[in-house]
Amino acid sequence: MTLRVPFWERSIGVRIIVLFLGMLLAVQLASFTALQASLSQHAHRVLPNQLREGERLLQSLLERKAGALVDGARLLAADYGFREAVSSNDADTIVSVLANHGARIGATEAALLGTDFALRASTAAHPNELVAVAHQLRDSAIAGQPSTIALVAGTPHQAVLVPVRAPLVVGWVLMAFPVDPHLGDDMRDLSGLGLTLVSRRSPDGPWRLSLTSLDAGRSAGLVGEKWPASAIDQPMTSVMAAGEELGVRVMPLGRPPAHGAAPDILALVSLSVDDAVRLPRDLQLALIGITLLAIGVFAVGSVFTARRVTTPLRALAAAAERLGAGDFETPMRGQRRHDEVGELSQAFERMRTRVAENQAQILRLAYWDSLTGLPNRARFREAVNDAIAERSTIAVVMLDLNRFKHVNDVLGYRIGDLLLIQVGQRLASHLVREGELVARLSGDEFGILLRVPHAALALSIAERIERAFDEPLALEEHRVDMRAAIGVACWPQHADDGDALLNRAELAMYAAKRRSSGPVLYAPSIDVASAQTLTLLTELREAVERGELRLYLQPKLALDDGRVIGAEALVRWQHRERGLVPPGEFIPFAEQTGFIRVLTLWVFEEAARHHRRLGAGAAELVLSVNLSTRDLLDPELPLKFAAVLARHRVPAEAFCFEITESAIMDDPARALAILDRLSEMGFQLSIDDFGTGYSSLAYLKRLPVDEIKIDQSFVRSMQSERDDATIVRSTIDLAHNLGLQVVAEGVESAEVWNMLRELGCDQAQGYHMGRPMPVDEFARFVERKPASLPAGARAVALTLH
Known part of the structure; x- marks a missing residue:
């Protein structure tokens, strides 16, 4: 199965180009992100001030409209015929004058109240609402602030309250005017800000839309908010409306409510935060152009750099192929360069001259034990197979030291190493025929290849080796008694090939270890006992x-x-x-x-x-x-x-x-x-x-x-x-x-x-x-x-x- 490699991993040149262009795009992206973050911070710092200015503008528009309405109401209060009707308590005349004059100046509701603010005449369908508004305005009207915003017939109205003098105050005229429906358009034209008026009939009731200069989606999002009393004190409140973030300044209209409660009429001055932080279109086009130009320049430079790097690397790859094929004669090219590629070429040249020496060392490590200097298991197995191939009668003696781990634990690993070296030397002293050898097969296990004509002689040599351990080993200031379990197997008597011969010598060695009765010559019963x-x-x-x-x-x-x-x-x-x-x-x-x-x-x-x-x-x-x-x-x-x-x-x-x-x-x-x-x-x-x-x-x-x-x-x-x-x-x-x-x-x-x-x-x-x-x-x-x-x-x- 062939693995598919991504194209950018197939060539260093491609990776260089991709890296350079990626770095460029990363820098541009970082710059754009930083600019965007800066704009966002600036917008969130400036927008509250714009909303505050919008609030002042709205107050100014409402005050200007209220002044005109107060002047109209005062004309009615100063009318001679109206004052005579009030003095004579002619109710029909009073209602007629209120209706006619109110229609001329745009009032939808009008009422006459006595000096005790009791209702005397009204054109309203629900005169009690006007009486409640009059009581709200009573103190401020006496103090010279005769207007307010109040709910009349369920909608926000500008209400004005003026006295009727003849010459003393004989009553009060209250007139209510619907909030100008063009107020939001005026706000947008003058400041670019949106205006939305919402109202509710009760403190726990839902907000209802009364006036807005926004589209349906944005206005619906504002109406759906809770608008607690705490929002009034905030410089700006962020609201998600129609998937867009709006900054809103909450302005209460009308008389202040009871402590801790939200007002019944709110003016919501708003603007789009997303529009404020969005890059201008001309700036976007400029950034795109600069980025495209930089990509082109970087692409050309990357291709040139990649070729400068990959061309000598291909030459080094070809040289490595020659080394892999065994060609150690051809010198490396590019050694005269003074950059990193030149250093790599010189390193290849030094490697080429040392490979032959290393080959000999590797072969030695593969076939010889570094501690004792004896052949290892691989070399011993090879020697056994070679002897069998020569059709020589041979015997394998397998030997395992008893209590070697105890020596390591008590005297330390350095003494244990010395012990292994001396054991190897003592075993080698028993080799007398050409082609015989001693090998260290594993930690404390040794093997001996004997060229003997029959098993009896092999067993005799094994017994002589065992007796050699009667003399303690002198290890620096220590004298260590060491015994060994010895197993013997012969070819062709006990095995057909080298691996089987080694295996059966090992079985005999383990049998000797169990019996603790001297060297053991392999017998078929040992295999049977092992299986059982x-x-x-x-x-x-x-x-x-x-x-x-x-x-x-x-x-x-x-x-x-x-x-x-x-x-x-x-x-x-x-x-x-x-x-x-x-x-x-x-x-x-x-x-x-x-x-x-x-x-x-x-x-x-x-x-x-x-x-x-x-x-x-x-x-x-x-x-x-x-x-x-x-x-x-x-x-x-x-x-x-x-x-x-x-x-x-x-x-x-x-x-x-x-x-x-x-x-x-x-x-x-x-x-x-x-x-x-x-x-x-x-x-x-x-x-x-x-x-x-x-x-x-x-x-x-x-x-x-x-x-x-x-x-x-x-x-x-x-x-x-x-x-x-x-x-x-x-x-x-x-x-x-x-x-x-x-x-x-x-x-x-x-x-x-x-x-x-x-x-x-x-x-x-x-x-x-x-x-x-x-x-x-x-x-x-x-x-x-x-x-x-x-x-x-x-x-x-x-x-x-």
């Missing part, structure tokens, strides 16, 4: 669920009279396809994966369940469960055991847990805390395989143990080996002096039995007394040899071995 362990965990889980595990018991007897005092329980796996699986095939795997916790709990559960079925004396038996490292790191272990005891109604005193020193070593603090809790619950503790560790006495002092179990490696040969007999005697004396019981395992003859009894050992276990047997068979065994000794002297040991 892939499914072993799943099969173990299914074995527990399907009930394939079996509990076997081996008798334990008191040495003083030979009576049965307990048994050691062993777990057996009755596989549905493979039959009885040896414990050595699944117990170590369970310990590695952590599944040993499940097996431990299963053994404890089964022992508790069968406790009362073991014979007449079963109620007094103490059952011991072997705990592994994984178990002692489980903080919930005491709670799990307590639940089993409660479920089967068995006391904690009926059990004893056997532990080994290795089970405590991983995390002594946590292990000891768990053991203390178990002891507090009433369980007994026993040290298993006593004498095989290196800190047994220290743990005898720290652990709350009740007994020790002498390892069978000492017991089995004590008849023939005096040293073993001495160890057993010393252990028994030590334990008794500490108040501990002693159990000897591995008793396989009457002679060993008699020797242990003479030495004062408490309990014995082994094939001489009985082999492991199912629970039912053991129950019958107990019935034949009843356990009648006092509680606390009998034990059943449950292990997983």
Whole structure:
């Protein structure tokens, strides 16, 4: 699939042109934006002043109109016939004169009020509105301001109030004139501002349009506003009307309303903010012309600059193609230039002269380990394949250092590096034939290619290499003991090709690591075992669920009279396809994966369940469960055991847990805390395989143990080996002096039995007394040899071995 590349990314020249023109447009746009912002700021600063001047103009127009209306009203008040009619209280004459005179001067409403401002005559359909207006004007008219704007018949009117004198004031004439409909046009012609009058009948009622010089859209937007009382004090209020921003000056007309309320009549003096900030058309044309001219000039300059840059770059690209093709002889052109392109050409020339040297260095880095100077995995694999291609009989020895990480952690990485270097040198000293080599395959893993005629010689060399590690490595002031797991595989005996040979040597190495018993020569069974362990965990889980595990018991007897005092329980796996699986095939795997916790709990559960079925004396038996490292790191272990005891109604005193020193070593603090809790619950503790560790006495002092179990490696040969007999005697004396019981395992003859009894050992276990047997068979065994000794002297040991 071909990706489409934008045209501006295909050429530096195009990008230069686009960049220059883009910068120009950006500058022009920034200038236009700044100008527009400046105009906007200027407009918002100047417009309130224009609106204020418009407000003054409107006041002047209204005052001029009011003066003319007052003069007309005074002519009527000074008319002799009108005054005589008022004096004679001739209502018909008064109404007639008011109507005729009002019509002549344009008044639509007229009324005569008494000196008490009570209505005496009116031409209005709603005379009460005129009376209310008269009361509004009363004080101001007396003070010489006889006019106002008021709502009459629902529309704004200019109202005037003048006295009737004969010669004293005998009444008042009120005349109302509709606001001049041309008032808005006059405002627009004189100032360019718009005028809109709005009114409402009640303080909460909607505003209604009374007069406007604006179009329908703008005027509708102004009428739709709320116009609170606070808007009156603002220099300018911005309003969106018909999609356009208007600046509005709010001017109340008529008498001031009650405190805090908006007036009933508003004059809205307005102008367009958008028009004020819009650039004049001639200025717009000038800017467009300047921009087009600049674009043309920049385009020509950009094309010239782009060509100056791209032409030498194309020459350098062609030179790079030649270098890529392996041509390191042709010199670079353009080195005489004194600009950046010249510097680039010189750099290319220096690169050309160094590439050949770098090629050799790269090959070395690809095939050799920089720390040890040995070949790496790639070179080792190549050498193995080359030897196979020559049809030579060869062997691959794979070696992995034990505890190398520990060396790094304790002594530091610098000492670890020195160790790897010395190991490589020590391994290389065993190469005697042409074509053999040592390689460092990974962190602490080495490989050795041997040209040997048969596997026996390869294994012999591997054993000699292992013995070479008997001598400690001297690393500055440190002397480090180092061991290694070694695997051996041969061609063509064990593999058809190099990769398979390396793989099988590695499998043999891992087998040696597991067995800890010296070099391992590859065998097909190693592959089978590897494949089987892939499914072993799943099969173990299914074995527990399907009930394939079996509990076997081996008798334990008191040495003083030979009576049965307990048994050691062993777990057996009755596989549905493979039959009885040896414990050595699944117990170590369970310990590695952590599944040993499940097996431990299963053994404890089964022992508790069968406790009362073991014979007449079963109620007094103490059952011991072997705990592994994984178990002692489980903080919930005491709670799990307590639940089993409660479920089967068995006391904690009926059990004893056997532990080994290795089970405590991983995390002594946590292990000891768990053991203390178990002891507090009433369980007994026993040290298993006593004498095989290196800190047994220290743990005898720290652990709350009740007994020790002498390892069978000492017991089995004590008849023939005096040293073993001495160890057993010393252990028994030590334990008794500490108040501990002693159990000897591995008793396989009457002679060993008699020797242990003479030495004062408490309990014995082994094939001489009985082999492991199912629970039912053991129950019958107990019935034949009843356990009648006092509680606390009998034990059943449950292990997983």
